[in-house]
Amino acid sequence: MDYKVGCSLSYRVKTPTPFVFNIEAARTGGQTVKAETLDLSPNVEVERWTMPESGNRYLRVTVQPGPFKLDYTAEVAIAPALQAPESVTEILAADLPLSVLPHLWPSRYCQSDQLNRLAQRTFGGEMPGYARVNAVCNWINDNVDYMGGISDAMTSAFDTATQRAGVCRDFAHLAIALCRSLGIPTRYVSAYAHRLQPPDFHAVIEAFLQGPQGPGWYLFDPTRKSAPDGIVRIGIGRDAAEVAFASPFGDIEYDKPEVWIEAQGGSAPGVTTQAVRAEP
Amino acid sequence: MDYKVGCSLSYRVKTPTPFVFNIEAARTGGQTVKAETLDLSPNVEVERWTMPESGNRYLRVTVQPGPFKLDYTAEVAIAPALQAPESVTEILAADLPLSVLPHLWPSRYCQSDQLNRLAQRTFGGEMPGYARVNAVCNWINDNVDYMGGISDAMTSAFDTATQRAGVCRDFAHLAIALCRSLGIPTRYVSAYAHRLQPPDFHAVIEAFLQGPQGPGWYLFDPTRKSAPDGIVRIGIGRDAAEVAFASPFGDIEYDKPEVWIEAQGGSAPGVTTQAVRAEP
Amino acid sequence: MDYKVGCSLSYRVKTPTPFVFNIEAARTGGQTVKAETLDLSPNVEVERWTMPESGNRYLRVTVQPGPFKLDYTAEVAIAPALQAPESVTEILAADLPLSVLPHLWPSRYCQSDQLNRLAQRTFGGEMPGYARVNAVCNWINDNVDYMGGISDAMTSAFDTATQRAGVCRDFAHLAIALCRSLGIPTRYVSAYAHRLQPPDFHAVIEAFLQGPQGPGWYLFDPTRKSAPDGIVRIGIGRDAAEVAFASPFGDIEYDKPEVWIEAQGGSAPGVTTQAVRAEP
Amino acid sequence: MDYKVGCSLSYRVKTPTPFVFNIEAARTGGQTVKAETLDLSPNVEVERWTMPESGNRYLRVTVQPGPFKLDYTAEVAIAPALQAPESVTEILAADLPLSVLPHLWPSRYCQSDQLNRLAQRTFGGEMPGYARVNAVCNWINDNVDYMGGISDAMTSAFDTATQRAGVCRDFAHLAIALCRSLGIPTRYVSAYAHRLQPPDFHAVIEAFLQGPQGPGWYLFDPTRKSAPDGIVRIGIGRDAAEVAFASPFGDIEYDKPEVWIEAQGGSAPGVTTQAVRAEP
Structure with missing residues (x-):
């Protein structure tokens, strides 16, 4: 499936500011990024770094x-496997590959060390695997109000x-912490x-x-607000601290910010009930 | 029902210390306190204050x-009403008497302001009254492990x-915070x-x-470890900060500390399923 | 010194609401309250309670x-002693009267139990008494930015x-917690x-x-924004939880809210450097 | 300078346990690790992973x-530069290389986002560079008691x-958070x-x-308890969550655990007042 995505960010800069x-x-x-454009106005010089362990593209x-x-703007093809x-x-x-260990560790906004007992008590009896992560997301939907103005950075x-x-950021953080505790x-x-x-x-999670x-990594949207098989990934991190879209x-x-995504060509995905694996 | 109660506290004091x-x-x-003895060794002078709003006896x-x-040691008669x-x-x-307002306010260990949404979501649909406070206590029993070494002062x-x-202190604090949120x-x-x-x-609560x-005030033991109609009260407070048994x-x-309680005479209460009202 | 004080509070009520x-x-x-008026529109019935231990007038x-x-509106005479x-x-x-103990205990927003070491390290060497409380207030002024939008309820x-x-609320809470720790x-x-x-x-403190x-109780304004000898007291509490001006x-x-205070007659106080004792 | 280092860890395992x-x-x-031995008893199979971005050797x-x-046990040569x-x-x-960004982000135990104002107010006026990080470490030594039993994991x-x-762990976390805030x-x-x-x-920091x-990375010991030019590094991470010596x-x-380090040959370093750069 191909998507056209993009964003437009506008600032009034008061002092010389690295972003x-x-x-x-x-x-x-x-x-696969099939095409993309980046326009800056004024057209300042760009320095780039792609983080080896995540593939995140920082500029x-x-x-x-x-x-x-x-x-x-970008045109991106994604080919998630539905299982x-x-x-x-x-x-x-x-049996876990040792290279995934960093995503078991607690992080700034995902204190899995403190949520251990809550996670075990609430989800210890769930069927391990996709079903258990799904139960975590369902529980969050049932127990947390999706609303702005309560949480902050x-x-x-x-x-x-x-x-x-x-x-979405808070839903993702709670889901991540609970899964790591498990x-x-x-x-x-x-x-x-x-x-x-x-x-x-948007913020989603991969387990x-x-x-x-x-x-492999399986994608879940704890907010249930997007199509998990219609996700064009920007950044991957331990939590939101690592993938801020802008750090001035x-x-x-x-x-x-203005943000958009449009499915190209054939029929766009609905909200699948299949397990979504982003990478083959 | 009459009870003999008592405690024995031993200290090694290193500097001149007010307690x-x-x-x-x-x-x-x-x-009703029918008899009591207080022995101090060495026999230092005692100063007393009974807090008017709670009846707590500080010395x-x-x-x-x-x-x-x-x-x-004391011999104490209690006459809780079972309803x-x-x-x-x-x-x-x-319709609440304004004089009970202080027990609606959040306190040091009972942050009802922060638990409001959790309380509403979890217990908002329960039958109001005794049943709802009981549901709070049951939920705590189902979801919190009673164990030492995890929590502290x-x-x-x-x-x-x-x-x-x-x-018990933590169970009581959580029950109090949730009830105040409700x-x-x-x-x-x-x-x-x-x-x-x-x-x-022991620590219990009154709603x-x-x-x-x-x-009136109804007694609950969120730990389910004592007989609610076999409680001889020492102190009443917003939370544990106000009724420490000893503050050196x-x-x-x-x-x-050694602490004891013995039912006198007739058959001692079991764990009642009736609502227990401590004061007539 | 006499003051005219008052406030005007306006609400749009959506459901039947006790305040x-x-x-x-x-x-x-x-x-001394020499005169006062209370106008409600619509003119609903008022129920009153004066809290015995604080004198706070709740309605x-x-x-x-x-x-x-x-x-x-009220006309109030105050006669603070400057020492x-x-x-x-x-x-x-x-030697403390036991009746002031409740103001040594930690409370919801003043966790003196957690700030003990910070207080001892920072103010342990200050001259005990007025000078030490004053040092606490000075330190807060030197180290905390007075600004809205950072803290919340x-x-x-x-x-x-x-x-x-x-x-002001946050300045008062921090000052109270530090003083209690001392x-x-x-x-x-x-x-x-x-x-x-x-x-x-406004929120100030009394030590x-x-x-x-x-x-006796001595008044300090940790924000340094008001005249400590020009304070007309509304409510006294362990912290802000107990003296909310409105609880709907x-x-x-x-x-x-619109709030005002006007000094009557002679020259109004400046910002005194004397110790201010509100009650004789 | 060469060091012999080593540790001996003993467990009683109750259920089959991955470590x-x-x-x-x-x-x-x-x-440079010139020689090393690893003995396990019983002699179970070892799986290894070296984290590319840190060089940490997990087994x-x-x-x-x-x-x-x-x-x-290991014999390790280190050659820190003193400047x-x-x-x-x-x-x-x-001007920062983008690859060091992860060590500017807040992490589980180093909430630099929350300590920003404290850091700016306390150290904003210090001479930037080695002197400022040193001032952070001095301040921690002056203001935090080094003692066990207060903090936990x-x-x-x-x-x-x-x-x-x-x-040491807490001293390092606070120093890291403050430096990142700066x-x-x-x-x-x-x-x-x-x-x-x-x-x-031991836990130290690199700025x-x-x-x-x-x-480059400069080494500081916020506890002032070791010789900064006598540090044989085991693991590098955002904070302690990433370099636990054992995760069962x-x-x-x-x-x-028994842990040891011995300087080999010539005179061992004292506590230098020079800036210590671990890597050339």
């Missing part, structure tokens, strides 16, 4: 005072576990997300599970 | 370096809501508790509800 | 859907100790405050110290 | 019930900023540390600064 952006579609397994610019605008949920199981700690899974309200390596994914209304940068063709190091004002 | 104790049975509605001594021992749970209902905010309901382990004035009660094993100072003969202001060492 | 207000000037030692109304307005700072000293734990002294920004009973005071710009409900004529139990919208 | 260990000296810039074994012992402190300066956000920089007591990429280093008494696994020969996934008991 780090992470808004470009990842060039990663199961996702840095330094902007002088005045208005600044970034426009990004029977019951065919996707868990992997014992003895410092809100963590520990807070949301009790305060029970938040946005021994399932889980990571944060920022994305352009099909069907999300209103369109915005490392055993599929019919081997171990200076005094700025900004407008709400 | 505030709150270990004497309260002389309060529904509870202060200042102890010189060396061993110090406090022995307290049909379904006859005990909630009182609307418009700084652990609060906000922590326990996520960490899911604690002792609009039910609730207070912390330290007590000598029949059937508690091993014997120790302000509407009974068949009018509004100096450098001391202490042994584990 | 508890605490906006009337306290009738308490050192403060409750139940309001039907529609606009609701409360207008309060030489060096004449105001601390009281040892062995759930922010506590523990947060502000690290986040270092807040409003063994000084300290309480939260809501007030009409002379010289505060822009006018608003229990030994003055030349005996022990229903669905409402509100406008920013 | 991940990170105890081997890193083979990394400025540090995994799965152990059956019974006693289990790991003995590690004049005033020659080591800071790097602006616009869940204690974070946010807690230590207020509670003011902890061990815009200095900083990472956690677990190590065998010369002069540390009693010997144990990314501009030296006379270019940018099962039911075990353990003895306190």
